[in-house]
Amino acid sequence: MTNWESLLAPVSADAPAEAREWLVYITGGNKTCFGRCGRVDEEWNVGIGGQKSIPMFAADLSSPSLGVLDCEKDRVLCSIWSANPPSIWHFQIPTAPEAGQPKPATSIHDLYVNSTTVTAEDIYKIHSEKRWEKVSEHNGYFHPMDGFLAQYGLNVPIGYLAFGLSQIPSWLMMLGVSFLSRSMMSRRINAQQRRPAAGATAPQAAGTQ
Structure with missing residues (x-):
């Protein structure tokens, strides 16, 4: 064919x-x-x-x-x-x-x-x-x-x-999915940790004036 x-x-x-x-x-x-x-x-x-x-x-x-x-x-x-x-x-x-x-x-x-x-x-x-x-x-x-x-x-x-x-082996596909999910979770956790730090510095800056 x-x-x-x-x-x-x-x-x-x-x-x-x-x-x-x-x-x-x-x-x-x-x-x-x-x-x-x-x-x-x-x-x-x-x-x-x-x-x-x-x-x-x-x-x-x-x-x-x-x-x-x-x-x-x-x-x-x-x-x-x-x-x-x-x-x-x-x-x-x-x-x-x-x-x-x-x-x-x-x-x-x-x-x-x-x-x-x-x-x-x-x-x-x-x-x-x-x-x-x-x-x-x-x-x-x-x-x-x-x-x-x-x-x-x-x-x-x-x-x-x-x-x-x-043609991609299933184990390699699962490894890629696992790596991608961990990378996304790591970025989300880092973003959440940065938000309180930014909120805490704002009152200090206001008090020094």
């Missing part, structure tokens, strides 16, 4: 149906999915009993294009998308606007995947039964194409920032 911006960009009016609709499986490893993606990976690729979801899509001429985003390998992009594995994102790609016209919105629905009970058929039914229509549309600041951050080119820098923060 390194070329995600071009793959998910608005398409021409004569583009094939599979270019207008995408299902992207968000997966990860032990660090990003905490061991919960194993079964979903199997059902996406090699389902129980030899059944596979991908061949089910391949046999359906109306199926969307399929993609995989591995948050273990591409953590920056997952940060840009604010994507959490395991989940499946459904994209409806709009038709490219004519010159001078505003870019149409890209509809996204992100579906939570039950990592303990999901089957290959469940994954296929996201398309065949349009189960994506039953979940709320993905909107807000973090929408990868149309959100506030994307419109102003801030989603990529913030994605890198979030990725960088996630």
Whole structure:
């Protein structure tokens, strides 16, 4: 999914149906999915009993294009998308606007995947039964194409920032928070100690006159 911006960009009016609709499986490893993606990976690729979801899509001429985003390998992009594995994102790609016209919105629905009970058929039914229509549309600041951050080119820098923060060890983060809190408390105590001293010198100054 390194070329995600071009793959998910608005398409021409004569583009094939599979270019207008995408299902992207968000997966990860032990660090990003905490061991919960194993079964979903199997059902996406090699389902129980030899059944596979991908061949089910391949046999359906109306199926969307399929993609995989591995948050273990591409953590920056997952940060840009604010994507959490395991989940499946459904994209409806709009038709490219004519010159001078505003870019149409890209509809996204992100579906939570039950990592303990999901089957290959469940994954296929996201398309065949349009189960994506039953979940709320993905909107807000973090929408990868149309959100506030994307419109102003801030989603990529913030994605890198979030990725960088996630690489900081928890003990170092706690040490920094502890140092900051102690510094703030020290300044507050010093300020409180200076106030009575200033108030005490005022009567002495008045009495000497």
